[in-house]
Amino acid sequence: MSINCFEWNNQLSNLLDGTLKGENKIKNDEHLKKCSTCQKHYDHTLIIFSTLSQQKREILPAQLRKEPLTHLLHSIPQEFFSHKGKTYWQKTPWYIRAGTQGILFFIIAFFLITLTPKLKSLYEREKNQNQGVLDPFSLKLEEESQENIHEASQQQPLTRGNLTIAAQKEPDEAFLGELDENDSETNNTQKENIAQEIWRFHIKTDSPHEMRLKILKLFTELKISPQTHGTGGIEAPGGIQFDLQVTQELAEKIKNHLTMFFPKNKDNAIDNAIDNENSTNIQSTFTWYKNKVKRAQPNGIARVVIWLSQV
Amino acid sequence: MALAQKNTKKFENILELYGDLIYDICVNILWSSSLGQVAFKTTMKEIKHELKANPYFDYKRAFVLKITYEKLGFAYQKNIKKLTPAEQIMLDTYLSLNDKINQFDSYFHRLPFADMFLLLIRDKHGLPYTEIAAAMNTSEDSLKTQRQMAYRTLEEWIWETQ
Numbered sequence: 001m002s003i004n005c006f007e008w009n010n011q012l013s014n015l016l017d018g019t020l021k022g023e024n025k026i027k028n029d030e031h032l033k034k035c036s037t038c039q040k041h042y043d044h045t046l047i048i049f050s051t052l053s054q055q056k057r058e059i060l061p062a063q064l065r066k067e068p069l070t071h072l073l074h075s076i077p078q079e080f081f082s083h084k085g086k087t088y089w090q091k092t093p094w095y096i097r098a099g100t101q102g103i104l105f106f107i108i109a110f111f112l113i114t115l116t117p118k119l120k121s122l123y124e125r126e127k128n129q130n131q132g133v134l135d136p137f138s139l140k141l142e143e144e145s146q147e148n149i150h151e152a153s154q155q156q157p158l159t160r161g162n163l164t165i166a167a168q169k170e171p172d173e174a175f176l177g178e179l180d181e182n183d184s185e186t187n188n189t190q191k192e193n194i195a196q197e198i199w200r201f202h203i204k205t206d207s208p209h210e211m212r213l214k215i216l217k218l219f220t221e222l223k224i225s226p227q228t229h230g231t232g233g234i235e236a237p238g239g240i241q242f243d244l245q246v247t248q249e250l251a252e253k254i255k256n257h258l259t260m261f262f263p264k265n266k267d268n269a270i271d272n273a274i275d276n277e278n279s280t281n282i283q284s285t286f287t288w289y290k291n292k293v294k295r296a297q298p299n300g301i302a303r304v305v306i307w308l309s310q311v
Numbered sequence: 312m313a314l315a316q317k318n319t320k321k322f323e324n325i326l327e328l329y330g331d332l333i334y335d336i337c338v339n340i341l342w343s344s345s346l347g348q349v350a351f352k353t354t355m356k357e358i359k360h361e362l363k364a365n366p367y368f369d370y371k372r373a374f375v376l377k378i379t380y381e382k383l384g385f386a387y388q389k390n391i392k393k394l395t396p397a398e399q400i401m402l403d404t405y406l407s408l409n410d411k412i413n414q415f416d417s418y419f420h421r422l423p424f425a426d427m428f429l430l431l432i433r434d435k436h437g438l439p440y441t442e443i444a445a446a447m448n449t450s451e452d453s454l455k456t457q458r459q460m461a462y463r464t465l466e467e468w469i470w471e472t473q
Contacts (some may be wrong), residue, residue, distance in 0.1 A: 013458050055339075064348060281366065
């Protein structure tokens with residue numbers, strides 16, 4: 001019984017080595033006579049085998065035989081015999097890698113846990129600043145300006161009293177509405193008919209005393225004389241009030257500075273101005289409006305009332 | 312002192328017996344005389360290190376071949392000679408059969424490292440399967456199959472048979 005091509009292929013290595021003997025060799029020879037494909041493969045294999053076995057053998061050079069361990073070529077890079085593709089990190093022992101990764105994980109977790117509330121508070125502070133809510137951090141003054149304000153506050157002492165005169169609206173006041181910078185024409189036309197203007201500014205703040213320092217600084221910058229009546233402010237239950245008479249130009253400047261200092265929330269401004277006492281919206285911390293009084297006053301003089309209410 | 316002298320003698324003996332064999336394998340597989348010399352020296356250094364570490368071990372040819380196989384494997388991975396596309400096209404299409412047989416080395420070096428190592432020490436140097444299996448850490452039957460497959464691969468490249 002002869003063998004098939006698959007079985008002959010399996011015996012090819014033994015056939016080349018000459019280790020096939022007896023019945024196996026006879027079966028292989030019979031298959032080669034019958035199968036031309038296997039015969040062709042065998043011929044090709046013999047050619048390759050003879051080519052390989054007849055290749056010239058390299059002989060160890062005499063110098064290398066004499067000094068087999070010296071004179072390693074320096075031009076060969078050091079990584080010549082190193083593991084390919086393994087980075088320094090991969091070659092590091094597993095316990096060092098695991099330890100390092102664990103420590104890094106805990107450090108990152110620690111920072112995340114500790115920093116998240118701080119970042120959140122920073123974000124909320126930024127948001128509040130954009131919405132005009134007073135931020136105690138923004139009230140930190142530089143040392144020099146603090147000294148100046150301190151001097152100014154000493155010159156303009158805070159007095160105590162009640163606010164029956166200034167904080168409440170006078171019976172003959174008429175609301176003119178909040179003025180916008182674009183409303184200059186309306187403003188001018190109204191000026192001619194007004195006997196006296198009352199500019200009312202209402203600032204809700206956490207610390208009226210610190211805000212008072214700011215206002216004093218503003219007065220100093222606007223060169224309002226410390227001798228002007230009412231520049232020191234009056235402390236009353238619920239806050240501090242400034243009530244002073246200045247020129248209309250100065251009143252306009254005070255309005256501009258305070259508007260810049262507190263970004264305006266236009267949607268709430270008019271409502272709050274009309275119904276100021278009932279306003280509960282904490283976001284609209286700064287409102288202002290201008291009233292007129294029929295009482296006769298010298299021309300060009302306006303009354304400015306700044307009310308710093310405790311939130 | 313006596314042990315050191317004994318080791319030196321053993322090393323010289325190994326160099327005398329297997330130096331040519333190791334050098335030939337290194338040069339043929341790396342296909343470069345200079346790289347082959349470096350690989351040979353590194354292999355001999357490793358053998359000497361092993362002699363020092365295990366002085367009472369009886370070092371036979373299989374063990375020397377095993378060290379050569381490992382060291383040469385690293386060197387080969389770092390210095391694979393890849394043919395350019397033009398050379399590959401030339402080898403696959405334009406050459407006649409005689410030219411292809413003359414260019415046998417180019418086809419031979421397309422084989423994987425283990426196949427080249429096996430064919431060299433089995434067919435060129437005629438070493439027994441037992442030693443090759445010990446060096447390559449595999450079985451004799453696997454080596455026979457691997458050898459047959461390597462032959463078939465070379466045949467496909469040279470004669471373009473399928």
